[in-house]
Amino acid sequence: MLHLTKGRVGCLLSRRVVLALTNRGARMSSHDHHEVSDKVDMSQPMYWDRLDTPLPDRPWKDVLDSTDKSLKQKEKGPWTALSKEEKIALYRLKFNHTYPEMKRPSHEWKTVIGGMFIVFGITGLVVLWQCHYVYPPQPHTFGEEWQAKQVQRMLDMQINPIEGFSAQWDYKNKQWK
């Protein structure tokens, strides 16, 4: 396996020489210049309407006109001084949708179910065409008479007599149980 051939010994020795005669900086000059750049988060704050994470990083309306700004100023005071409309306006500045608006039903399911049924229908047509034009005729053993004789023979041979086929036949009264 790993026996010391001349070539291998030569390789190992030359490696030791190189390690002794050069420094780390020369050998690994492309690595680790001891200057790690500062980690800067350059992402922009996002807005989202999500049921499971309620408070987004930024308010809905960032750019406020003078009316909005004066309302925000009023918000800094006691909230009992705010009227109902002002509170709603403040909410609408902060958020896009209310919870009921987020949870509104979308009627997408109708498109999905409809599309599914259309695909089933097309598949059914393909299968019908295939049964008519592609499949060869069934073997003669599928005929009614043959199947009846086959069932009788299976009962006579007591095929699966414990819990299976023949177990369902009442041999005394000659009928299915």
Add this chain to the structure above:
Amino acid sequence: MAHPSQLGFQDAASPVMEELLHFHDHALMIVLLISTLVLYIIVAMVSTKLTNKYILDSQEIEIVWTVLPAVILILIALPSLRILYLMDEINDPHLTIKAMGHQWYWSYEYTDYEDLGFDSYMVPTQDLVPGQFRLLETDHRMVVPVESPIRVLVSAEDVLHSWAVPSLGVKMDAVPGRLNQTAFIASRPGVFYGQCSEICGANHSFMPIVVEAVPLEHFEKWSTMMLEDA
């Protein structure tokens, strides 16, 4: 044989197959229980009104759902290994039969006492007598005495085949140049059907196996008759 559209196993005709049926019931019950639990959890997770769904790091449930699957696996492995070793026991057979696979028929040799050998070809569909089973009937059946341990040595003369009879719980690959041993006891008299279970060419689906278990006197009469015919 299976009746049309049968989904489950055929009734057992040997003690080993009975054990396998019970083990299958056991393992399937475990599988159904786990699947029901998982389905319930999926439905519960999807339909919850709760919004805080990202609780992480809970030691207790992690321990439960590591230990419980390990216990369940042990509960499956123990009966399985029991049956495995049961199948491997020295069984002191009363009769040894060699089943040789060819393209595309089986041949059986009963050489314990006399030299009896015969081929077993499938009966073609057009030659069936009304009531016979398509693709399952053969011209000669492998007859064995009932309630006797039988050793079957399975091999092949050309390519890989596999000698399988589901109701006896037997399947053994027929490898050319190799003798594989399997054994069974037919617990009840009857006719048991099987089909070649290793792809072996164009007529792989058309080389069935039929084992007929009969009382010993009938077996003796049959083997005498077969020797005379040969």
